[in-house]
Amino acid sequence: MIPVGEVIGTWIAVGLTLMMFSFIYKDNPAFKFGEHLYLGISVGYYVNIQYWSTIYPLVFQQMQQNHNYWVLIPTLLGIFILLRIIPSLSWLSRMSFALYIGGFAGYSLPLIVHSLLLPQLSQTLQPYGGGVGPVINQIIILLAVFSTLIYFFFSLEHRKTVGVISRVGIVFIMVSFGASFGYTVMARISLLIGRFQFIIDSFRGQ
Amino acid sequence: MIFLKRQLPIIIAFVAGIMMWIRYYIPSEVSTNLEDGYLEWVRIIVGFAAILGILSLLQHHMLKIRMKRPGFAFSYVTIAAFALMMFAGFAPFNFPGFAEKNMETGSLFNWLYEFTFIPMQATMFSVLAFFIASAAFRAFRARSMEATLLLVAAIIMMVGRVPIGDLISNATPTFMMFGNEYHFIDFEEWTGWLLNVPNAAAKRGILLGVYLSQIAISIRIIFGIERTYMGGGD
Amino acid sequence: MGMGKRLLACMALLLLLPLHAYAVPAPADVELSDVANDEGNAVAISWDWDGSPTEADQFSVELRVNDQLLKHFELSQQEMQTLTDARNWLSGEVGTLLDQRSSAKAEMDQAQSDLDQSIIDKLPGSEVAGLRRTYWQKYRVFRRLDKQIAALQAKFAARTYKGEDLRLKALTWEFLNEAMRNGGEWISAAAMAPMASVGTKGARTDLFGVNAARRNDAGRLYFTVDSISVPNPGTAASDDSSTGLEQFASIPINLVPDIEYQLRMSTYGAAESNPMDPAAGGGPQLAEQISLGTVTPRGNAFDKSKTNNLVFALLFSMIILAFIILARRNPNMFIRRIAGLEAVDEAIGRATEMGKPVMYLTGLQSLSELSTLAAINILGRVAGKIADYESDLIVPNRDPVVQTVAQEVVKEGYATAGRPDAYREDNIFFLTDDQFSFTAATCGIMMRDKPAAIFLMGYYYAESLLLAETGAATGAIQIAGTDAEHQLPFFIVTCDYTLIGEELYAASAYLSREPMLLGSLKGQDIAKALMMAIILLQAILFIFNGEWKFFKDMVTPL
Incomplete structure (x- = not known):
């Protein structure tokens, strides 16, 4: 026997599929509904993912179980980004961006050379025969x-x-x-x- | 204060950039830990930004409702769907009829994900096929020499990847060259050549330039020349 | 045939069959060395092989240790205490729960089979529903107990992990001690593998610019050993039935730097199956055991296989930095026309005429992606122009971090243009993180607000076509710019102007004419010329029979 939840779910899924497909014809209320529903669901999903797979295990669990308080530094930097909302404190977010973007620039530079630039160059150097x-x-x-x-x-x-x-x-x-x-x-x-x-x-x- | 606001971020970017660059060449546990630790920190920092996302979403739709802008009723749908997802994901109990709570398999959150999120995502992805048809139609109205070249190459590729291409190829007479037998029209041969010779080579030229630009922008960030990302003001 | 003759024939067969098949060419000129590009937990063996090994020829490597290694894994008094305490704590906490869980599991399984049976027997719906409820109740009890146990075990792991896993360390010590007690037993370091699968040294140009083929050792086989396999002896101390912890079956332990290891190689030939005794025959049979000598792995401060990377990264960086410095002295550098950017004013002007907004997308990547940064830079310039023309600017975002930076950049653009009052923060908003939800919502905005000009800058995936086609259908002027090579064809077909690859990065220099950015662009041109020189030089060398492979070795990453 198929569980009730799955039956209802499949009908909802089919309905939503048709709503989104109606976009091909032209903009219409059904698509608008689907689009706005999808938007809300996906933001909710994104926030949950950020919390349950990043903030919860990497911050709260680290502090509670492993007594690793180093994670307070990135937590503080994360809060600095939020301070963008307050104009007088928004300069603090520069510290977070500097670490994030500056570090990533240094992180990706040798990787670009290794896995992108050199292979392309190396593939061009073939014997003429x-x-x-x-x-x-x-x-x-x-x-x-x-x-x-x-x-x-x-x-x-x-x-x-x-x-x-x-x-x-x-x-x-x-x-x-x-x-x-x-x-x-x-x-x-x-x-x-x-x-x-x-x-x-x-x-x-x- | 000027030091904190202006110089310190540039110093942080420089030190972080140089450290992450050098660590690539050092084969030791310290260097691996540095990499893992840095990536974890970045995940945490970026994770907090999700709160900004929530604020922006709510602000945008609340404003729409308050100003009664066209289609404001749909903003209720977005806010309701968002609230439902948040409630399902964060409520500390199992919803009636569901065996699990939070994000686990068998929870309400998972059910919503499976029967709303996934089908809508898959549908939007498959809508691409219709749009590719209209894009192909646009390509057929080639207006310039460049567009015509693009069109010809695209047609050869398309015909070469369907059965009819083979039929046409096999129907044409053959000739000998360099000790090999060739068909006068051979879509399979042509598509392979197009992909492996001009396509691969031109891409290489484009990409080499792109990679150099990326190296340049990285260097400008590390040395504090590029700092748009830090935002303006004082 | 008499009894004696029959016996003789059997013996002859038994002697001849297997011995013939064991013959494996012996390794010669064996050289042991440290691996130059690791943390000091690997050693390398290279050797010449007499003849080419066949598919059936196999080898394995074993090693023997001295008590130095034993000391490395020895637990201090305090660590031992921690481990014992943690184990006692866990068995105390978990003991009753384990029993409860196994009985809960039995009940759950029973409930499930009852439910299955009721469905097979086609019992009335109400009865099936009752059984299903019972099953879910049992399932929940079981899951709750299972989770409690898992949580306790996680606490145990956190207690016993002091930089390294104490339980694993103790187990390794036990194993090594056992091996030493038995007169220095040989420990397996690399499982049996076909010789033909071993790489040659010629395939690994470990040193920058040095071609192994030129050193006449291209044919040398090359093998690295980096761990020993520690099987769980299953003695009383590691028996965890009282704690319910998962038992290790066999764990690879990395070699420890600065400790001497004695190495041995065993070779195996394939024996044909014995017709007299099918059960015993077939498979690899030990042919020879060769002592290789002793070797010590060392930690290295620099990974030599990355030398060419360092040289190229430094070279290109120097060139670019040099031209940035030069540009400060000579700020009037030439930059060629970029058609897509000449059209920016036209597009914004049209939006003003029509009284419609301008839409700007910064791509679907995060801020750490360099093309997003390029898109943000262009946004700053475009925002200034839009402020001049008094149009509205809409910027939907996929990443809240990008959104905040975009807000800052646009605000500054408006302020520089002298119209800070026209800046509307609400127009630069976050939509969602999901690729296709973002696409659907952005297409929705395009269809409803009908922007007169759309900028698609940054990195895109498959959705590029949906965005560009919807934009084209609304009749907007579209200017795209991306380095996503798979999406470029779609932009070329559907947009009015497209910045291809490097043009996206050059755009901010083009729009701002800032000397330092122009200098960087000039530096990139010189670096391109350098790469062209390398390609040309190798072609010339090849035609004149020179050492063209030098360049290929130089630029091949390892």
């Missing part, structure tokens, strides 16, 4: 990387030679975007099919 086809491709890649980089030169005026090269760069960029676009279009269609499947299955009582 393996037959006529691969060599031609390799030269095209070299051309594309160079012309795209030239396009992003901001201190050079895009005239004469630089202008021509950056035009080539924009050609490569557009072909690249076209390929990504076509690729994603096909992937997204399957998502829609999945959602229709849900509605149809629910009506058939499966």
